Amino acid sequence: MSAKTTTMRRCGGNERKYRWYRFQKASAPYIFILPGVVFYLMVTIVPMIMGFWMSFHNWSIIRPTQPWVGLDNYRKLFADPLFWTSMKNTLVYSIGVVPLQMILALLIALLLNTGIKGRKFFRLLYYLPVITPMSIAAVIWTWIYHPNLGIFNQIVRFIGLRPQDWLGNPDWAMFSVILVAIWAGIGYRMVVYLAALQGIPRTYYEAAEIDGAGRWDAFKYITLPLLKPTTLYILVTSVISSFQVFGLVNVLTGGGPLNSTQVAVSYIFKRAFGDLQFGLAAAMSFVLFAIILAITLIQWKFLGKEVTYE
Amino acid sequence: MIKNIRRYGALLLAIALFMGLTCGVSAQKKTTIVHWQHHSPARLETVKAFAQEFMKENPNVKIEIESVPQDDFFQKLLPAIAAGSGPDTFQIPLGQVPAYAASGVIQPIDSRVATTRQIESEFITPAIKRMKHNGKYYGFPVDVQTIVLFYNPKLFKEAGLDPERPPQTWDELIKYAQAIHKRDAKGITTQMGVGTGGYGPTVITLMLQNGAPLWNTKTQLPDFNSPQAIEALKFVTDLETTYKVEDAQFGRRNDMFRQGKVGMVFGHPAMIGANKTTAPNLEFRTAEIPAPKAGGSRATLLTSWAYVVSSQAESEICSKWVAYLTSAEAQKRWTLTTGELPSRKALLDLPEYKNDILLAPCMESMKKSVPAPWTARRLDDELIRETYQLITLKGESPAAALKWLTKEAVKAEKEQQELARP
Structure with a gap:
C-alpha cells in the first residue's frame, strides 16, 4: 500500500483535506525557521544592501536628500592615505594577534588536557578575560600601562629598563594593543582546542605508544593532524575578528597616537559618526568586506583541502 | 413609558459620562x-x-x-x-x-x-x-x-614662588615650570612643571593670544600658516622638547594634577568641579592664562x-x-x-x-x-593634537606641522561646509 493511499485513508478519502495535509507538512519547516530568517534579514541582509546603496551616495545622515555620486566614494577612499594606513595597521594587528593567540591557546589547552593539579581553576582563569566586557578590560589595561603609576612600568623599572609611554608612544602603542588582544582572546580558543583534544580517542595514543612513538611523535602525527579542522576554524574566525577589531582600540588609544593604532573599523567609525561621511564610510566597509572575503577564500583554498572531518 | 424614560435616561447618562471622560482626557493631555x-x-x-x-x-x-x-x-x-x-x-x-x-x-x-x-x-x-x-x-x-590656568599653591611655595602671583607671561610660565619640575637620579620626572597635553583648545588659545588669524577670510577656510601660529606652537611644544618641563610619560596631566604632582595645568573651568569631587583635599587656584608678552592679549578660545x-x-x-x-x-x-x-x-x-x-x-x-570660526569637529582637538605630536614625537618643525594641519583642516572644513549646504 502506497504512502499516498494510507494518508488518503486518514483524510477520509477527501482530496482537499489530503492536499491541505500535504501543504502543512511541506511548509512546517519553513514556518519554524521563518522568525530566524526574518530577524537575520532585518539585522544583517537588509542593512548590508542599504549600506551598499549608501556607498554610491554622498550620504549625510542629517540631510533629507542624498545625492547619487556613483563610484566617487570608492575613488576618494583609494586616494585617502589614512585609509591605507588603517588597513596596514589592521594587517599588523592581525599578524601580531592571530598566530600568537593560536599557539598560546593550543599550548595551554595541551597543558590543561593533562592531569595537572587545579586544572579546573586554570581553565576558569584563562577563560575569565573572555567573559570580561572589553570596555572594562580596556580601562583596566590603561591603568596597567599608565606611564607613571602602571604595574607594567613598575616591572620595567625593577628590571632596570627605562619606562615607556606604552599607549602614548607611536612605536609602542600597537604592540601594547596587540598584547591586550592576545590576553583577551586566548581563553575562547583554548576552550575550543580543549574540546577538540578531548575528542581524540585515547586508543590512537596507546597504539602509537606500543609502536614506540614518543610524546613529540604522538603530538606531531596524531594530535596536530586530528586538530586540523579545529585549527582551520580558529584561524578563519580569528582572522575575520582581527580585521573587525574596534572596541579595544577605541578605548585604549582611540586610534592614536598619530594614527599608529588606527585600524580599519575605527577609521570607518570616525568618518561616519565623527565627520558625518556615511557614504564614504559605507564604501570603506565594502572594501574591508572584500578584503576579508578574499583572505578567507585563500585560507580555505590552501588549508581547507587538507581538512577531513571523519 | 417608564421603560422608555429609563432607556433614554441611561443613554443620556452614558453620553454624559463619555463626554466627561473625553473632556477629562483632553484636559489632562500632556505634551x-x-x-x-x-x-x-x-x-x-x-x-x-x-x-x-x-x-x-x-x-x-x-x-x-x-x-x-x-x-x-x-x-x-x-x-x-x-x-x-x-x-x-x-x-x-x-x-x-x-x-x-x-x-x-x-x-x-x-x-x-x-x-x-x-x-x-x-x-x-x-x-x-x-x-x-x-x-x-x-x-x-x-x-x-574657556581655557584657564590651574595651579597648585603648595608646589609654588615649595619652589619659592609666590602663590598669589601666577605667571603673567609665557617667559614667566617657563621659569615657574622650571622651578617646580623635579626628576630623580635616573632623570625620570617625579613632579611636573606644567601640563598642556597638546590639547586642541589650549594650543588654539595660545595661537589666538599671539594674534594668529587662523581663518582665511577670502577662502572662508582655516589657515594656520602664519608666523604668530608658528611661534605659539613652538612655545607650547618647547615646554616638552626644549625646556622639558612637560613630560608626556608622566601620565595624564589632570590626573597627576589632582594627585598634587603637577604645578600648573591648562584646562577648562569645568575642572573646578571635577577637582573638588575627585580630589577634595587638593588645594588649587585658577588664573587667566599668561600672555605672550607683558600686557599682551589674554584671549581664549570659547x-x-x-x-x-x-x-x-x-x-x-x-x-x-x-x-x-x-x-x-x-x-x-x-x-x-x-x-x-x-x-x-x-x-x-x-x-x-x-x-x-x-x-x-x-x-x-x-x-x-x-x-572657533570653523565647523569641522576634528579641528576642535584631534587635528591640533596630531600637529602637536608631529613635533614632540616625530621631530617635525612647527612650520611643517602647521602646513600639514592647514591641508588637513581645509579638507575637513570643506567636507563640513558641503554638509551645511542646503
Missing part, C-alpha cells in the same frame, strides 16, 4: 518633551532638578530625560534623527549648528519665547555667534568653557554646545524648555554644580563670582573669549 544630552552625573542631576521645576510650572508638560555617555552620543543621536525617532530637544556642539539648521533637522527658537534682539542683548556674542543661521537663532549656549529644538518638536513649549535651561537662574546653578560658565552678560560681573578666588579668573576669561 511630552524628550530631552537628550551627553552624560555626567552632576549635569544629569542638575537637568533633572530643572525638569521637575519646569513641570511644576507647566503642569501639562512631561519631560523625559535621557543622559547618553558622550562617546556614544552621536552614535545614538544621528540614527535616531534619521529614523525620525529623535529627541525633541538635545545638545550639539556649537560649530555644528549651521549644518543641522541647513539640513532642516532643527528649528529656530520660537520668537514667542525669545526674539533675535532679546537673545543678542542678553548673551555675550562669542557664545551665540555661531548659532545664527539666516537671521535666526537656532539654540541657546550650554557647557560654555568652546560650547547648544541646546536645540528638533524640527519635528512642538515649537513654543520646547523653545521655552531650552530657554529655561539657560535662564539666568539656571546658569547660576550650572556654574555652582558643574563649573560651566554663564554666557549671560548680566552674570559675568556678579559680586559672588568676582569675589570667588576660583571663579573670578574664569569670568574674566569669558569676557575675552573668541569662538
Whole structure:
C-alpha cells in the first residue's frame, strides 16, 4: 500500500483535506525557521544592501536628500592615505594577534588536557578575560600601562629598563594593543582546542605508544593532524575578528597616537559618526568586506583541502 | 413609558459620562518633551532638578530625560534623527549648528519665547555667534568653557614662588615650570612643571593670544600658516622638547594634577568641579592664562554646545524648555554644580563670582573669549593634537606641522561646509 493511499485513508478519502495535509507538512519547516530568517534579514541582509546603496551616495545622515555620486566614494577612499594606513595597521594587528593567540591557546589547552593539579581553576582563569566586557578590560589595561603609576612600568623599572609611554608612544602603542588582544582572546580558543583534544580517542595514543612513538611523535602525527579542522576554524574566525577589531582600540588609544593604532573599523567609525561621511564610510566597509572575503577564500583554498572531518 | 424614560435616561447618562471622560482626557493631555544630552552625573542631576521645576510650572508638560555617555552620543543621536525617532530637544556642539539648521533637522527658537534682539542683548556674542543661521537663532549656549590656568599653591611655595602671583607671561610660565619640575637620579620626572597635553583648545588659545588669524577670510577656510601660529606652537611644544618641563610619560596631566604632582595645568573651568569631587583635599587656584608678552592679549578660545529644538518638536513649549535651561537662574546653578560658565552678560560681573578666588579668573576669561570660526569637529582637538605630536614625537618643525594641519583642516572644513549646504 502506497504512502499516498494510507494518508488518503486518514483524510477520509477527501482530496482537499489530503492536499491541505500535504501543504502543512511541506511548509512546517519553513514556518519554524521563518522568525530566524526574518530577524537575520532585518539585522544583517537588509542593512548590508542599504549600506551598499549608501556607498554610491554622498550620504549625510542629517540631510533629507542624498545625492547619487556613483563610484566617487570608492575613488576618494583609494586616494585617502589614512585609509591605507588603517588597513596596514589592521594587517599588523592581525599578524601580531592571530598566530600568537593560536599557539598560546593550543599550548595551554595541551597543558590543561593533562592531569595537572587545579586544572579546573586554570581553565576558569584563562577563560575569565573572555567573559570580561572589553570596555572594562580596556580601562583596566590603561591603568596597567599608565606611564607613571602602571604595574607594567613598575616591572620595567625593577628590571632596570627605562619606562615607556606604552599607549602614548607611536612605536609602542600597537604592540601594547596587540598584547591586550592576545590576553583577551586566548581563553575562547583554548576552550575550543580543549574540546577538540578531548575528542581524540585515547586508543590512537596507546597504539602509537606500543609502536614506540614518543610524546613529540604522538603530538606531531596524531594530535596536530586530528586538530586540523579545529585549527582551520580558529584561524578563519580569528582572522575575520582581527580585521573587525574596534572596541579595544577605541578605548585604549582611540586610534592614536598619530594614527599608529588606527585600524580599519575605527577609521570607518570616525568618518561616519565623527565627520558625518556615511557614504564614504559605507564604501570603506565594502572594501574591508572584500578584503576579508578574499583572505578567507585563500585560507580555505590552501588549508581547507587538507581538512577531513571523519 | 417608564421603560422608555429609563432607556433614554441611561443613554443620556452614558453620553454624559463619555463626554466627561473625553473632556477629562483632553484636559489632562500632556505634551511630552524628550530631552537628550551627553552624560555626567552632576549635569544629569542638575537637568533633572530643572525638569521637575519646569513641570511644576507647566503642569501639562512631561519631560523625559535621557543622559547618553558622550562617546556614544552621536552614535545614538544621528540614527535616531534619521529614523525620525529623535529627541525633541538635545545638545550639539556649537560649530555644528549651521549644518543641522541647513539640513532642516532643527528649528529656530520660537520668537514667542525669545526674539533675535532679546537673545543678542542678553548673551555675550562669542557664545551665540555661531548659532545664527539666516537671521535666526537656532539654540541657546550650554557647557560654555574657556581655557584657564590651574595651579597648585603648595608646589609654588615649595619652589619659592609666590602663590598669589601666577605667571603673567609665557617667559614667566617657563621659569615657574622650571622651578617646580623635579626628576630623580635616573632623570625620570617625579613632579611636573606644567601640563598642556597638546590639547586642541589650549594650543588654539595660545595661537589666538599671539594674534594668529587662523581663518582665511577670502577662502572662508582655516589657515594656520602664519608666523604668530608658528611661534605659539613652538612655545607650547618647547615646554616638552626644549625646556622639558612637560613630560608626556608622566601620565595624564589632570590626573597627576589632582594627585598634587603637577604645578600648573591648562584646562577648562569645568575642572573646578571635577577637582573638588575627585580630589577634595587638593588645594588649587585658577588664573587667566599668561600672555605672550607683558600686557599682551589674554584671549581664549570659547568652546560650547547648544541646546536645540528638533524640527519635528512642538515649537513654543520646547523653545521655552531650552530657554529655561539657560535662564539666568539656571546658569547660576550650572556654574555652582558643574563649573560651566554663564554666557549671560548680566552674570559675568556678579559680586559672588568676582569675589570667588576660583571663579573670578574664569569670568574674566569669558569676557575675552573668541569662538572657533570653523565647523569641522576634528579641528576642535584631534587635528591640533596630531600637529602637536608631529613635533614632540616625530621631530617635525612647527612650520611643517602647521602646513600639514592647514591641508588637513581645509579638507575637513570643506567636507563640513558641503554638509551645511542646503
